[in-house]
Amino acid sequence: MPTEPLTLSKEEIEAMTGLRQYTAQARALTRLKIPHQRRTIDGSLIVGREAARAALAGVPTQRDPAMPAANDDDEGFNWSVRA
Secondary structure, X not given: OOOOOOEOOHHHHHHHHOOOOHHHHHHHXXXXXXXXXXXXXXXXXXXXXXXXXXXXXXXXXXXXXXXXXOOOOOOOOOOXXXX
């Protein structure tokens, strides 16, 4: 039984987004909430197959609990207190 590659091919990313330019594909993937990375050597995109499937199926992504979300209240600096 053949296994699928871990990442989408350039052709699959183009078919999913309907776009050919890497920057435009990245914007489309961001709008679709599909996590992706950019290759530094040529600017092409790396998209995990399972992450793409999960995002398209509407499965919420898991975040690292050690990293607070941007809108989480944290116990950081209290700028209202003067030293």
